[in-house]
Amino acid sequence: MSTELDTPQIPKQKTGLDRALAQRLVDDYLRLLVLDDAEGIGALYHPEARLEDPVGSTPLVGREAIVGFYSNGLSGIDAAELSGPIRVAGNEVAFAFNLHMKIKGQSFAMDIIDVFVIEAEQIVSMRAFWSRENMRAV
Amino acid sequence: MSTELDTPQIPKQKTGLDRALAQRLVDDYLRLLVLDDAEGIGALYHPEARLEDPVGSTPLVGREAIVGFYSNGLSGIDAAELSGPIRVAGNEVAFAFNLHMKIKGQSFAMDIIDVFVIEAEQIVSMRAFWSRENMRAV
Numbered sequence: 001m002s003t004e005l006d007t008p009q010i011p012k013q014k015t016g017l018d019r020a021l022a023q024r025l026v027d028d029y030l031r032l033l034v035l036d037d038a039e040g041i042g043a044l045y046h047p048e049a050r051l052e053d054p055v056g057s058t059p060l061v062g063r064e065a066i067v068g069f070y071s072n073g074l075s076g077i078d079a080a081e082l083s084g085p086i087r088v089a090g091n092e093v094a095f096a097f098n099l100h101m102k103i104k105g106q107s108f109a110m111d112i113i114d115v116f117v118i119e120a121e122q123i124v125s126m127r128a129f130w131s132r133e134n135m136r137a138v
Numbered sequence: 139m140s141t142e143l144d145t146p147q148i149p150k151q152k153t154g155l156d157r158a159l160a161q162r163l164v165d166d167y168l169r170l171l172v173l174d175d176a177e178g179i180g181a182l183y184h185p186e187a188r189l190e191d192p193v194g195s196t197p198l199v200g201r202e203a204i205v206g207f208y209s210n211g212l213s214g215i216d217a218a219e220l221s222g223p224i225r226v227a228g229n230e231v232a233f234a235f236n237l238h239m240k241i242k243g244q245s246f247a248m249d250i251i252d253v254f255v256i257e258a259e260q261i262v263s264m265r266a267f268w269s270r271e272n273m274r275a276v
Contacts, residue, residue, distance in 0.1 A: 016194075019269070019271055054227045054228070055227035055228040055230050055232075056154075056227050056228025056229070056230070057228075083221075083222055083234070084221055084222070084234050084249055085249050085271075085272060087249065087250065087251045087267035087268050087269065087272055088267075088269050088271065089192045089193035089194050089266070089267045089268060089269055090192070090193040090194025090195075091194070092193055092194070092267065093267075094193075094232070094251040094253075094267035095251075096221070096222050096234040096251065111222055111223050111225065112225065113225045113232040113233075113234065113251060115232075115253070115267070128227070129225035129226075129227045129230065129231075129232035129253070130225050130227060131157075131225070131226050131227055133157055133223075133226065134223060134225055
């Protein structure tokens with residue numbers, strides 16, 4: 001079958017980011033969230049990376065602050081699963097996923113979209129899109 | 139049921155963007171894509187807005203260029219549907235959706251994540267995350 005994608009609707013992208021690398025980083029990230037492994041997540045980030053979670057909050061800069069963020073925030077995550085394919089574009093990857101977590105004994109599901117900017121196989125920027133309306137008791 | 143969301147994991151966000159407004163803009167955008175209404179989509183954008191579709195391509199600036207982009211790119215879109223809830227954060231909204239389109243008689247499905255930055259009820263920035271790997275013949 002000819003797919004004939006060379007149309008004006010489908011520009012040729014110069015994607016610097018390897019899709020397999022992006023998939024691996026995303027998969028590792030979600031796996032380490034469930035493992036409550038803040039140091040492991042920190043190792044996915046560049047030492048001077050920037051984290052904004054949620055978007056609109058004051059960004060954290062640097063691996064120490066980032067590890068601190070995950071050290072405080074990870075407990076209680078039971079599952080973290082992609083809810084669709086990753087989207088790689090430029091040197092970035094966007095992905096929709098959901099978390100299942102327990103907070104004070106109550107189970108919640110949470111829908112999030114994260115955007116990673118990747119350079120030299122490390123996350124140099126992470127922005128997490130979610131608000132309370134994306135949480136529901138389950 | 140008490141949901142008790144006032145925990146360290148769930149920071150209080152200062153969300154300047156009204157969720158209902160964001161939902162309306164997203165719904166209008168997807169509806170107008172299917173209607174092939176480039177002018178209508180242009181009206182959702184600020185006159186000096188910036189569009190980067192796909193992320194990594196040269197951004198277009200200004201409503202005229204944006205209308206031109208949609209005038210060239212919209213034909214053949216049969217359906218545009220959210221594949222999950224919108225995520226509102228800060229003055230931005232991220233949403234995962236899929237398009238069904240025909241290109242040279244072949245039907246494709248395409249998975250995209252868009253991020254809108256909203257100011258004064260208009261899109262001031264749009265970034266679309268996708269690559270060819272997010273297209274499949276259907």
